[in-house]
Amino acid sequence: MGNNRQMILNFFMNSTGFHETAWRHPLAEPEGVTSLALYKKMALIAEQAKFHTVFLADAYELGEKVKHQALSRLEPYTLLVALAAVTERIGLVATVSTSYTEPFHTARLFASLDHLSGGRAGWNIVTTGIGNTHLNFSREQNFEHTERYNRALEFVELTTKLWDSWEDDALLFNKADGLYADPDKIHAIKHKSDNFSVEGPLNLPRPPQGYPVLAQAGSSEDGKELAARTGELIYTAQQTLKDAQTFYADVKSRVAKYGRDPEEVKIVPGFSLIVGATEAEAKEKEAELRESIIPELGLKRLSSRLKVDLFSYPLDGPVPQLPDPATINENRSRFELMKNMIESEQLTIRQLIERASGGNGHRTFAGTAVQVADEMEEWFTKAACDGFVIRPQQLPTGLEDFARLVVPELQRRGLFHTEYKGRTLRENLGLSRPVNQFARKTFEAGGIHQL
């Protein structure tokens, strides 16, 4: 790691913030959930603050808790495209599942977004371990954990083939000779396996970035392997410096094992933040959000996640014994993380609800810009991360606070850039442009892959 190393900041966006009931906050704008205006405002604040990316998560089912929780959302790829049209520099990362989409469609969508945005697209690859999603897709059951990850790996390889199916110089636009494209530089991919059979080529040119940036959040054993083989931007939930350092070293060494440069993989833990001008103000904001908590919602959510019926235990008593992580199919790593947190901190059910409401398993913190920057600096300089996913507990004001207070503090310390240095997201993240696997001659000559 060089001396000029600076952190990567990603803004995790939703309509009202990442505290579970932040939509109840007086400054929240839940009515904005389906209109562009609210998201556009936030994307422009994030771009002004020089965030590397705006990131949107997804789920393919509503979930049961919409009575109390802001679960309604626009399809995130759609929203990201609209934001591409109204921003200029910020990266745009959306979640799309490898278990419930077609590789041809997914490759084409992200290629289209990459073109339209001038090389600012990123794809958060998820395998969708959530409960009843399969029931919305004519499937009797979800894929089992390992099968899901095997499919995901093949899916990603397949999409890279589709992106590479056009060499970078395949388009000719030669009006005089009537040559629109060079068919020798457009390749069928002829992918065939038990999971997928895709002939190719794609029906649009290779994305400006070669491939959109590949983001990934798996933290289970399977998840870390997938991240090590395919991921470039790794999202993770880490509660302590030590755990984050262990995860960081683990993933970087796995990356090396697959012959990849560990510098080409950026690890960015989530940080669920409340920022105040003073410590008292931060604590006051934290208390406001704590008051919005609906215990019934927390019990429902955590009972489902932890696979134990918390309704039958006293709210101020200890969390009961949890099942063995090996028996968990969905989001196993988050389960383990929460189990460890509960056991090491001996949380009561009420305390657990408060912790989980603010961060959903991610680290929570409330403080001044200096305190927040201190925390971030420590993690960043002690080999625990390459940057962060900023999850403001309350939106849009939490983003405004971070942009106004924390970003200048980080910049003052030299920890964060003051301007976008590249044109593409890859350039801004310090990731190289992938070599085209079908342009063999170019490849062997050590050619054009670093455009």
Add this chain to the structure above:
Amino acid sequence: MGNNRQMILNFFMNSTGFHETAWRHPLAEPEGVTSLALYKKMALIAEQAKFHTVFLADAYELGEKVKHQALSRLEPYTLLVALAAVTERIGLVATVSTSYTEPFHTARLFASLDHLSGGRAGWNIVTTGIGNTHLNFSREQNFEHTERYNRALEFVELTTKLWDSWEDDALLFNKADGLYADPDKIHAIKHKSDNFSVEGPLNLPRPPQGYPVLAQAGSSEDGKELAARTGELIYTAQQTLKDAQTFYADVKSRVAKYGRDPEEVKIVPGFSLIVGATEAEAKEKEAELRESIIPELGLKRLSSRLKVDLFSYPLDGPVPQLPDPATINENRSRFELMKNMIESEQLTIRQLIERASGGNGHRTFAGTAVQVADEMEEWFTKAACDGFVIRPQQLPTGLEDFARLVVPELQRRGLFHTEYKGRTLRENLGLSRPVNQFARKTFEAGGIHQL
């Protein structure tokens, strides 16, 4: 049809125009194919001219003719979303296939676009009859013609259930009581058949238009039935006034047969245009495009469409005998239309290539604004259509010509509106807002469906 009846105009958009080799024209901008700028420019011209919609077609395979033809394209839904973010009034219609997508995803995408655009979305429902598309989607063969249409009908019914799965007033945003939504107004759909099994509900609120406008282009027997049952905006290719009148009466009577109001279905034939300030200028533009023709491309394209090897016949000799339409699985109605045109006009192969290059089966016309308006007026007033799909043979200039010359002429004659009258696309097309099938009490009371 009332006296104040005015025509619906749709702008069919692609990068360089609808003449097959228009990309070779000196004023064509083929390099703009993957960037937003060219499309944004055209969408704003179309909006300024008060076109009801901008429409984008699609295909899920590249096709073999990319050497000579501008076949590369952005995924149209993506492009439409980007255009939604930079326009305010024009409707936005994109093609998505019912044979190669999931109902849950498709319902969600168009609902998201409808929200983001403030009720301007339309979905062109296609069944994808094209050659080798199935090879890009892990399928050994395409669905057979009738099966494709049966699936399409079920798919559309299913997506309407998903759009209706949230009643219009399901969202509460009640901060004080912690009630985000009313779960009694959000419904599982529990759709189950051999084709699809979808539990629902959708994970976002009902679209502003209730449903996005449903466009459809099937002109075969199966296609017309699907249009009559589900379509609201019907695209069609018609060469003569008489054929157009027959089609118009046929579809409108089928609509009535299903208990729908024929006024709720708008029929808009394609019109492949070249407009000049004078007739001489129009003919000169036509000649320029004729010179761009690559005979080899025309032979390849037509041999594939007509299922006969035209390469083995003399270019200036007659078109050979064509197969029986009943043997054609893909795009059967277009096949029949071209067969009729060839036989009634006794075209040589070269003449056929020229005709097909300009219109791809749609009616072609080159003339002044007055001549074009005369043609349109005749069709419109003689019960042949409710409007048109304008397919400029050359883009972007052909759109500029139409907007500058033909639109004012139509407006002078009172045949075309001078301002958007509604906020949503439905309102501008004169289509009512669908009743929510799950809001039974409201429905029975004759309630809120005409918002």
